[in-house]
Amino acid sequence: MSDNKYRALSEEEIAALEDRGCRAGDWSKVHVAAEFDPSRFHGIVFHGKVEIARQSGEILLSDGRKKSCGIYNASLENVAIGENCYIANVHVGISNVNIGTGVAIENVGEIICEGESTFGNGHAIDVLNEGGGREMNICAQSNAQVAYLTIMYRDNQPLIDGLHKISDAFCAQIHSNRATVGQNSRIKNCTKITNVWIGESAVLDGVLSLREGTVASSAEAPTSVGSGVVAEHFIIQKGASVMDGAMVASSLVGEACKVGKQVSLENTVLYANSEAFHSELCSVFGGPYTVTHHRSTLLIAGYFSFYNAGSATNQSNHMYKLGPVHQGILERGCKTGSSAYLLWPARVGAFSAVLGKHHANFDTTNLPFSYISEEGGRSFIIPGMNYFTTGTFRDALKWPARDKRTVSNKLDFIIFDVLSPYTGQKVIRGQEILNDLSERSQKSQTFVSFKGIHMKRLLLKTCSRYYQLILDKYFGDIVIKRMQHKSAGTLADLFTNDSDQFVSHEDQWVDICGLICRKNRLEHFTAAVSSGEIQSYAQIQTALQAIYTTYHEDEWQWFLAQYAHMNGHPLQEESSGNWQAFMERWNTASRKLLKMVLSDAGKEFEGNVKTGFGVDGNQDADFANVRGVFDENSFKQQLEKDMQSADARYEDFMKLLV
Amino acid sequence: MATTLERVKNITAELLKIDPSIIQKDSRFVEDLGAESIQSIELVAAFDEEFDIEMDEDEALSVKSVGDAVTFIDRYLEG
Numbered sequence: 122m123s124d125n126k127y128r129a130l131s132e133e134e135i136a137a138l139e140d141r142g143c144r145a146g147d148w149s150k151v152h153v154a155a156e157f158d159p160s161r162f163h164g165i166v167f168h169g170k171v172e173i174a175r176q177s178g179e180i181l182l183s184d185g186r187k188k189s190c191g192i193y194n195a196s197l198e199n200v201a202i203g204e205n206c207y208i209a210n211v212h213v214g215i216s217n218v219n220i221g222t223g224v225a226i227e228n229v230g231e232i233i234c235e236g237e238s239t240f241g242n243g244h245a246i247d248v249l250n251e252g253g254g255r256e257m258n259i260c261a262q263s264n265a266q267v268a269y270l271t272i273m274y275r276d277n278q279p280l281i282d283g284l285h286k287i288s289d290a291f292c293a294q295i296h297s298n299r300a301t302v303g304q305n306s307r308i309k310n311c312t313k314i315t316n317v318w319i320g321e322s323a324v325l326d327g328v329l330s331l332r333e334g335t336v337a338s339s340a341e342a343p344t345s346v347g348s349g350v351v352a353e354h355f356i357i358q359k360g361a362s363v364m365d366g367a368m369v370a371s372s373l374v375g376e377a378c379k380v381g382k383q384v385s386l387e388n389t390v391l392y393a394n395s396e397a398f399h400s401e402l403c404s405v406f407g408g409p410y411t412v413t414h415h416r417s418t419l420l421i422a423g424y425f426s427f428y429n430a431g432s433a434t435n436q437s438n439h440m441y442k443l444g445p446v447h448q449g450i451l452e453r454g455c456k457t458g459s460s461a462y463l464l465w466p467a468r469v470g471a472f473s474a475v476l477g478k479h480h481a482n483f484d485t486t487n488l489p490f491s492y493i494s495e496e497g498g499r500s501f502i503i504p505g506m507n508y509f510t511t512g513t514f515r516d517a518l519k520w521p522a523r524d525k526r527t528v529s530n531k532l533d534f535i536i537f538d539v540l541s542p543y544t545g546q547k548v549i550r551g552q553e554i555l556n557d558l559s560e561r562s563q564k565s566q567t568f569v570s571f572k573g574i575h576m577k578r579l580l581l582k583t584c585s586r587y588y589q590l591i592l593d594k595y596f597g598d599i600v601i602k603r604m605q606h607k608s609a610g611t612l613a614d615l616f617t618n619d620s621d622q623f624v625s626h627e628d629q630w631v632d633i634c635g636l637i638c639r640k641n642r643l644e645h646f647t648a649a650v651s652s653g654e655i656q657s658y659a660q661i662q663t664a665l666q667a668i669y670t671t672y673h674e675d676e677w678q679w680f681l682a683q684y685a686h687m688n689g690h691p692l693q694e695e696s697s698g699n700w701q702a703f704m705e706r707w708n709t710a711s712r713k714l715l716k717m718v719l720s721d722a723g724k725e726f727e728g729n730v731k732t733g734f735g736v737d738g739n740q741d742a743d744f745a746n747v748r749g750v751f752d753e754n755s756f757k758q759q760l761e762k763d764m765q766s767a768d769a770r771y772e773d774f775m776k777l778l779v
Numbered sequence: 780m781a782t783t784l785e786r787v788k789n790i791t792a793e794l795l796k797i798d799p800s801i802i803q804k805d806s807r808f809v810e811d812l813g814a815e816s817i818q819s820i821e822l823v824a825a826f827d828e829e830f831d832i833e834m835d836e837d838e839a840l841s842v843k844s845v846g847d848a849v850t851f852i853d854r855y856l857e858g
């Protein structure tokens with residue numbers, strides 16, 4: 122607010138204010154807008170320089186009440202107040218704060234800024250490895266991809282230095298001795314807010330204590346912080362809600378995350394659409410859609426994304442030797458069942474389900490879509506099986522549908538595909554591993570071991586077939602997607618090249634905390650950060666957006682390279698008969714998948730699942746009334762439609778061969 | 780040479796760790812013999828190995844009983 126918008130109070134106005142119980146150490150430091158109505162001010166103690174914009178009309182509070190704009194019963198010290206605010210009953214005071222237009226502050230202890238602050242930005246936290254070494258500076262404008270590179274790429278020191286420079290530059294920009302309350306924010310029944318930057322349209326209601334942090338918020342993605350919340354050294358990104366006794370220390374809560382019900386977050390980052398309730402999270406790197414809902418769950422020193430924690434999920438990150446130095450990775454899409462335990466270090470391949478207690482330090486990164494269980498104290502894996510379950514199928518539909526981010530420029534880049542070159546390359550490797558193990562194993566063996574985990578020898582061929590089914594399904598999906606994207610009328614239309622780069626079948630694909638991309642593309646990005654070509658978070662967003670938009674074309678090119686490698690000639694040279702066979706394999710795989718998922722879903726309606734129903738009466742009737750009838754189940758009906766749809770798309774494609 | 784039924788019974792008994800004598804042709808793998816879902820997959824794999832066949836994954840879903848398995852396998856073998 123510039124001084125020329127304001128003027129000093131007149132003698133009459135000072136007298137009127139004093140009549141209304143206002144006092145000032147020095148009235149000359151109280152500046153007001155040209156239009157000043159003393160009747161809108163009561164019981165104010167002014168200290169230092171205070172600027173007050175025009176107050177008129179009424180303001181609508183978050184609970185639906187309307188109040189006359191003005192300031193009532195508050196102590197104000199070095200404060201600038203925007204137009205048409207309502208500030209009432211500030212018991213200790215507001216000090217060193219810029220308050221935007223249309224803000225309501227009611228029944229609050231204190232909102233202050235002490236000394237200089239970066240408002241949580243730049244605060245270093247020990248994510249993933251509790252013993253340190255992977256420190257990340259939390260920042261309001263940094264995203265999941267920046268976090269991943271900062272935390273995981275410690276073998277690339279120039280990159281880490283570049284990212285730290287960007288963080289430092291951002292902190293230098295925003296550090297201040299004045300806190301901010303953004304326009305149209307609502308702050309009610311809060312006790313203590315110290316050195317906190319609050320964005321537009323934020324709602325803070327019943328907060329116990331916020332210290333050194335940022336509540337990023339906007340009109341399109343308002344952020345809520347609720348009752349009993351205690352947070353220190355924190356960043357809350359736009360559209361998030363932190364409620365009901367959540368304890369947040371040295372942590373970042375990402376866009377549209379929901380955190381509450383006394384959950385404890387320490388040295389933790391959670392990115393887009395994550396949910397954490399009741400649980401304890403310590404040194405957790407939670408990528409998008411990390412979800413834990415149960416009081417007995419501890420997540421510690423692990424990387425998770427698209428993850429669902431069963432109750433009493435737990436991990437250990439040290440062995441009482443050199444401290445908590447172990448870490449774990451659950452690649453995207455994993456689940457842990459009730460009471461699942463993992464002894465870190467361990468790495469679980471994408472879209473795997475973990476049940477039971479695991480004391481082996483296994484690495485299943487190249488065995489995705491697995492079912493990992495425990496038998497007699499030993500860990501067993503069934504590779505590929507988890508692809509054919511209802512849970513994975515539903516998750517694939519659910520995640521994009523549950524993207525709650527309403528902000529137009531989303532920070533985190535997310536590729537939702539379950540089948541992607543990232544998982545595809547692992548399925549290919551996994552199949553090679555299984556075939557190799559199968560060839561080398563003896564019929565007398567009950568199980569074989571691979572990287573710390575056991576497999577039933579009998580299942581090696583079965584699981585290899587699972588992986589082949591997944592590949593048949595995925596490769597056909599890519600062709601169908603291409604046909605639709607290109608509105609192809611002929612086969613030649615599929616091969617119109619939109620790619621700017623040569624893609625090899627050997628290219629590695631990576632999942633950068635939600636953003637799936639070719640490693641080559643990422644390396645161009647990391648080199649630009651390392652060299653200083655990219656110098657700001659805004660430039661990072663632009664560069665990552667460019668990578669994000671290349672995904673589908675790169676995926677197509679990768680598929681073509683894989684096809685040529687596997688078949689010895691390019692897909693473009695394939696005969697009509699082989700095209701037909703290829704698409705028939707896709708249609709068969711699609712139907713098999715849907716039948717297997719359907720069969721899995723059917724288990725929810727048969728046998729022992731009715732136990733406990735009809736407790737004093739008719740079991741079937743009680744079950745039908747509570748759970749419904751399988752034939753009428755919407756998921757079943759959707760699967761049946763999907764089967765018809767697969768047939769229709771197959772027929773559409775066959776027209777290209779005519 | 781043991782019949783398909785006898786071989787199916789032996790494999791089932793060994794894999795589910797149960798007495799072969801309690802296995803009847805109409806015994807259902809899950810409800811009567813206590814097979815869990817993973818064991819059902821193992822049974823199919825064991826039948827594959829024993830009879831040197833490849834049971835189709837989704838068709839194998841329809842195999843609910845020992846008798847189903849025998850019919851299924853015989854059909855495969857007759858081919």
